[in-house]
Amino acid sequence: MVKNVGWAVLAALVVAPWLGVGAYPLHLMIMALLWGYIYTSWSIMGRLGMVSFGHGAFLGIGAYGVVLLWNTLGWSPWIGAIVAVAVTLVVATLIGWPCFRFKIVGHYFALVTLALSEVARLLIVALRDTTGGSLGITPKSALTGDATGSLAALQFSNKLVWFYIVLGCWLAALYVWHRVDRSMSRLALEAISEEEDAAASVGIDVSRTKLKVTLLSAAMTCIGGVLYAQYQLYVNPETVSGIGISLQMVFGVIAGGLFVMLGPTVGAVLLLVLSETLRVLVGNQVHGLDLLIYGALLIFFIIYMPRGILGEVLHRLRR
Amino acid sequence: MDQIFDVFLLEAVLNGILLGGLLALLALGLNLIFGVIDVVWICYAELIMVGMYMIWWMHSGLGLPLALAFVLSIAFVAALGAAMHHFIVRPVLTAEPINQLLVTGGVLFFLQAAATVVFGVEFRNIGVRLPGISIGDMNLSLARLIAFAVAIAAIAATYLFLTRTYVGTAIRAISQDRAIMPLMGVNPSRIYLVTSALGGALAGLAGCLLVLQYDIHPAIGLSFGPITFLICVMGGLGNLIGGFLAAFVFAQFISVGGFMLQLEWGYVLAFLFFIGVMFWKPEGLFARRR
Numbered sequence: 093m094v095k096n097v098g099w100a101v102l103a104a105l106v107v108a109p110w111l112g113v114g115a116y117p118l119h120l121m122i123m124a125l126l127w128g129y130i131y132t133s134w135s136i137m138g139r140l141g142m143v144s145f146g147h148g149a150f151l152g153i154g155a156y157g158v159v160l161l162w163n164t165l166g167w168s169p170w171i172g173a174i175v176a177v178a179v180t181l182v183v184a185t186l187i188g189w190p191c192f193r194f195k196i197v198g199h200y201f202a203l204v205t206l207a208l209s210e211v212a213r214l215l216i217v218a219l220r221d222t223t224g225g226s227l228g229i230t231p232k233s234a235l236t237g238d239a240t241g242s243l244a245a246l247q248f249s250n251k252l253v254w255f256y257i258v259l260g261c262w263l264a265a266l267y268v269w270h271r272v273d274r275s276m277s278r279l280a281l282e283a284i285s286e287e288e289d290a291a292a293s294v295g296i297d298v299s300r301t302k303l304k305v306t307l308l309s310a311a312m313t314c315i316g317g318v319l320y321a322q323y324q325l326y327v328n329p330e331t332v333s334g335i336g337i338s339l340q341m342v343f344g345v346i347a348g349g350l351f352v353m354l355g356p357t358v359g360a361v362l363l364l365v366l367s368e369t370l371r372v373l374v375g376n377q378v379h380g381l382d383l384l385i386y387g388a389l390l391i392f393f394i395i396y397m398p399r400g401i402l403g404e405v406l407h408r409l410r411r
Numbered sequence: 412m413d414q415i416f417d418v419f420l421l422e423a424v425l426n427g428i429l430l431g432g433l434l435a436l437l438a439l440g441l442n443l444i445f446g447v448i449d450v451v452w453i454c455y456a457e458l459i460m461v462g463m464y465m466i467w468w469m470h471s472g473l474g475l476p477l478a479l480a481f482v483l484s485i486a487f488v489a490a491l492g493a494a495m496h497h498f499i500v501r502p503v504l505t506a507e508p509i510n511q512l513l514v515t516g517g518v519l520f521f522l523q524a525a526a527t528v529v530f531g532v533e534f535r536n537i538g539v540r541l542p543g544i545s546i547g548d549m550n551l552s553l554a555r556l557i558a559f560a561v562a563i564a565a566i567a568a569t570y571l572f573l574t575r576t577y578v579g580t581a582i583r584a585i586s587q588d589r590a591i592m593p594l595m596g597v598n599p600s601r602i603y604l605v606t607s608a609l610g611g612a613l614a615g616l617a618g619c620l621l622v623l624q625y626d627i628h629p630a631i632g633l634s635f636g637p638i639t640f641l642i643c644v645m646g647g648l649g650n651l652i653g654g655f656l657a658a659f660v661f662a663q664f665i666s667v668g669g670f671m672l673q674l675e676w677g678y679v680l681a682f683l684f685f686i687g688v689m690f691w692k693p694e695g696l697f698a699r700r701r
Contacts, residue, residue, distance in 0.1 A: 187686070190690040191690075194690060200689070203641065203644050207682045207686055210682055215679060380524040380532075380629070384524035386517075387518065389517075390520060394510050
């Protein structure tokens with residue numbers, strides 16, 4: 093029953109733009125799917141006991157990587173994305189491998205990854221001559237004359253194109269989540285999170301398994317950064333790197349449900365609905381009201397609903 | 412030419428020491444909480460921010476004398492610390508450590524946003540201008556010297572409290588062995604409350620010292636929050652002496668690094684140093700044998 097509803101919703105999503113939704117709702121849907129994609133990427137490692145507060149760094153590498161390579165060297169974002177993912181994999185390995193080798197877990201892992209996201213943000217700000225610092229940066233427009241899109245430059249002014257791109261990526265992320273869920277890595281990591289030494293004694297290569305999942309999660313997040321930069325056409329250090337966005341990612345997933353496939357997406361939708369509703373109700377007069385409610389909600393969720401909204405709903409349905 | 416270079420380097424080193432004293436005070440509060448309750452208050456810097464706003468509101472807004480504003484603000488943040496423990500931390504004491512991190516993360520967002528809503532995003536200042544002191548070619552800020560002196564005094568006072576009083580000894584005992592304490596006739600939850608209030612009071616004091624030097628804005632917690640817990644982790648979470656020493660090491664990286672290169676690079680170096688230390692000694696530079 094749930095499965096059929098799922099397919100129906102998916103079908104509705106695919107045809108949604110043709111049903112005449114306006115540009116603004118379409119933008120909201122794109123953002124929901126994009127952040128849903130990013131949160132899902134994070135949750136692939138988050139649900140397996142590796143809570144990272146550093147994914148802001150990977151997002152930033154992706155976003156700033158493509159924009160800088162395009163603006164300064166004229167490299168197509170397709171190539172820029174490959175470079176960014178490569179850099180992300182190197183960084184994730186540099187941080188992840190020693191962490192896993194030296195059994196840095198829990199608090200300590202979270203704080204080391206937090207340091208990483210702050211290093212990324214500080215580097216972006218420090219290199220202000222190239223990156224524009226706190227003011228942010230915009231990719232140079234490739235759309236001359238009447239052109240509405242350029243595949244080589246990955247810039248499209250038509251939101252419909254972006255909708256399908258993001259929809260495709262989101263579905264891909266869900267598929268990856270599903271595959272990891274079914275994989276030996278998942279079982280291995282659950283064993284590891286229960287009792288690491290016992291798991292190692294039955295032949296599970298702890299460090300390697302953790303690193304595999306970490307690299308996957310980091311690379312996917314990096315691509316999320318690429319998409320964000322190319323769609324929004326503006327990035328700054330606060331929105332794509334640093335502790336703020338890293339915490340927001342974690343919160344979004346927790347609110348939606350860490351252990352459920354669609355949980356992170358529900359969380360993304362929740363945060364988006366929240367901020368848009370507040371914007372409409374309160375306008376831009378009262379800054380910070382949405383964060384106020386996020387904060388209160390995060391506290392509420394952790395204490396009373398650690399499974400997240402979707403997790404709680406599914407748990408009830410199963411009983 | 413070499414002479415001038417040395418003098419300014421010395422100035423950077425001295426400023427680093429002064430900064431270290433202040434960071435050591437921050438680290439002390441955080442380490443106490445972790446050592447005793449086993450929870451990291453990610454929002455610790457936001458408590459300091461609240462304290463700073465309280466001082467600004469009472470002094471610049473209500474016109475209270477600065478000294479009174481300081482005292483009231485310390486009391487307020489102490490109460491806030493205790494309240495936070497009672498209402499927010501206590502329910503998740505038995506949950507995963509990550510949940511504890513996240514719940515205090517929620518408080519971080521909440522306090523930052525509350526400050527934005529109530530006080531707005533503009534930078535505030537209490538308008539107290541303390542002069543600088545010149546020693547040879549070096550200029551040192553009097554505000555920084557005072558902050559350093561008060562921080563060291565507070566750390567010494569806390570040390571005496573922990574070693575010479577009954578409650579202080581109970582606090583140290585709990586951090587050594589949580590399970591045994593009830594058998595010794597001590598109520599752990601009362602000790603947790605006292606520790607939370609003490610951590611809050613230290614944060615309030617730090618706020619008083621910071622408000623003399625810096626402008627207040629809602630995101631100021633992000634300037635020294637991450638640094639504070641990195642210092643604590645580097646010194647060994649829960650290790651009061653380790654945190655004290657790590658604070659000075661970290662501050663030297665920030666100060667001298669910022670002097671030699673641009674300001675942000677000092678921080679980048681310090682963070683990278685932290686990551687390096689983590690790989691070399693994951694328990695912390697000065698960790699006790701646990």
